[in-house]
Amino acid sequence: MDVLLIGILTIAVLADLKSYKIPNALTYTSLVGLLIILLSTKGPPGLLQAIISVFIAWGILFLIYLVRGLGAGDVKLFMVIAAALGTKTFFLILIASLIISAIYGLFKITFLLILRKKHGTCHIHFSIPILAATCMYYARII
Numbered sequence: 852m853d854v855l856l857i858g859i860l861t862i863a864v865l866a867d868l869k870s871y872k873i874p875n876a877l878t879y880t881s882l883v884g885l886l887i888i889l890l891s892t893k894g895p896p897g898l899l900q901a902i903i904s905v906f907i908a909w910g911i912l913f914l915i916y917l918v919r920g921l922g923a924g925d926v927k928l929f930m931v932i933a934a935a936l937g938t939k940t941f942f943l944i945l946i947a948s949l950i951i952s953a954i955y956g957l958f959k960i961t962f963l964l965i966l967r968k969k970h971g972t973c974h975i976h977f978s979i980p981i982l983a984a985t986c987m988y989y990a991r992i993i
Contacts (some may be wrong), residue, residue: 852888854964856935860982863928867978874926885934901934908933908941925977932985940988947984947993952977959982 863873872882882905890898912926930971933941959975989993 852885852935855885855888856932856985857982857989859931860928860978860985863924864976864978864982867924867976870905871974871976873922873928873978875924875927878924878927881931882927882934887933889934900937904938904941905930906932907938912945921977925981928978928981932981936988943993944981944984944988947987948977948980950981955980 859877862877874876886898886901888903890911893900908930909926912921912929915921916923916926929941929945932944936944956975984993
């Protein structure tokens, strides 16, 4: 499941970098596929726990989405992470992703100021910090 999740997140990053969007086809098929895998490996209790984790992730991140703090694709990526790794790990990866994106944003703003770009945007592809935080989790750094 580790390689599968990293693969899904890597594809999401590539799509995000190309089009500023994470395709629904990727997030929804990944979520359904992971739920099927969990049902077959952990049975109905594992499936139920994953569904609860998905709803917790959605409930929290939907509020952030409403104030434009995250894109819809980022929310769905976190739902995939919650299904695969559970609520506790979802929160861990969420916090690490927020910290990574804050640091990344500061570097990007500093770079724009150094170049004196007046019309530069500071859009952050949040899929990158999500992937980085997930890799850090698997590497036992967080």
